[in-house]
Amino acid sequence: MKITKPALAAAALALVAAACGSDADESAETDAPEADQSADEADDAGDGAGDGEATETDDEASGGECDPLPTVTEGQLTVATGETVFPPWMGAGEDDFDDPTTGTGYEGALVFALAEQLGFEADAVTFVRTGFDEVIAPGSKDWDFNIQQYTITAERDEVVDFSDGYYSARQAIIGAADSPAATATSVAELRELRIGAAIGTTSLTYAEDVIAPSSDVLVFDDNAAAKAAFDAGQVDAIVFDVPTAYFITAVEITDASIIGVLPEGGEAEELGMLFEDGNPLVGCVNDALAALEADGTLDALEQEWLSQGGDIPTLAEG
């Protein structure tokens, strides 16, 4: 069994490579002997062989593997994002709601800036929409990276790969003007209220760990479900990251307003792009991201899309 495992992996590698087209055939021929070698080594190494291969590709990535870029479709950057993207992240222009291709919004603009940095023309960038489970389920992916405000955590990093962070968001809480939450000045005053947050977000972790309300936190699948619960009076206050809170209160739950920015606590929300585990492209994207940060592009994009006017109070801790 120990011998067949790497052999199967080699066969699978060759198949994948063959499926990629004529250019990839050469790399399949060069890859296969490598895999055979590691199969011999694997007799002793056992399960460690898989990990060894992964680090090998990682090392290659940082060592000039970015030319040509190891993208799923050669010459194309295939970017995955969520079904319904919303401002201020993507589609934040005049008439382009839910349209990631216009390059508006912070993440939308970032994708095109990264693409340029990586050497792609704007028309070489294609978008695909993904559901949550197809993103995290094991198996080959038909996109290069996925960008939709994924928070980087150590647990998640075990199953997927993340780029470096491209934004760190604070949490805010929204509620109706006449709700008991509206007058809250500290986190402690929120504890007796019915608090909600969206599933899979840092906002939910924050609500459960930092606010720790006396009743269960209400968990919504998306903004629409949060709005439904809010309209039905099932929830007093909802936690969102600050940029999303501005969008939600301005466009979707217009009866609510931002009560305050929440004090830092729990995990810091660093947003990162998500890659299939072991994807060698991570290093290339990180290099491009670092370049954008160094030349001030990242700051400029943040100023353009994520800076909001107005004075929102920060709630006191405890």
Next chain:
Amino acid sequence: MNDAPTSPTIDDSIAPRGAVESIGRRGWHQQEGVRAGAIATVSTVVFFGLAIFLIVNSPNWPRVRNQFFSPSDFRDAWPAVLGGFWVNVRLFFQAMALIPLAALVIAVMRSLRGPAFFPLRLLSIIYTDVFRGIPLILLILLIGFGIPALDIAGLPNDAAFWGLIALTLSYSAYTAEIYRSGIDAAPESQRAAARSLGLTQFQTLRYALLPQAIRNVVPALMNTVVSLQKDVALIAVLGVVRDATREAQIITTRTFNYTPYLAATVLFLAVSIPLTRYVDFYVARDRARRSQSQV
């Protein structure tokens, strides 16, 4: 009807021809039994062995194992998922109290004869058509989000309550049809006889038809119970009801690990398998009792 002792009878008829031959035959039968057992064992081992071999040697198995069968994630998720499972159990029992009653009313309405009861029959037909026709998940979404949003004074706005109502509407429509099939299966002469004795329509149903009908449809009803026990999990789509599935989903979206779903699966199986076995046992016992009483 009396076909149980068939094979001994044949054996007995053969026996007088030669006792030795009969013993030889018995030995042969025993040998055959051993041989069949051995073949069954070997083929089972080979089949499952091959299946496991294929799974364990698939290229992505190490990742699948970590993401679906991680003992540490299972342990971490267990308390939350178990806590959520009590919500499922509570909803299950509440639904079990409501559904048979609602279904009985619908079935009786549909079984009433005579032009005066036409509106009731029509109502019952519309009810079963509509609520059987809507996928349960849509019904839960529509009722669970729609009715609380109306903000009608006096009505609860708890999502779990409306999820329960949605389950009851759908399941009572199916259950009403099961009752009706039982009522229709009672011979028409029974109804005629009861009516000719001077019983009213309701009395005919209550004393002559329903007792037979319900007894006849118990196996079908039990099957519905097993199905309901699992479908309670659909309430999770409302999001705000934190049942076992939802708790598992919440942890999965945080950690990107599917093992919490396995914890929920184990809990549902722990209830549904004994329930299914009991239904089988009950149906078998019921059949045995009936065939006896018919002799």
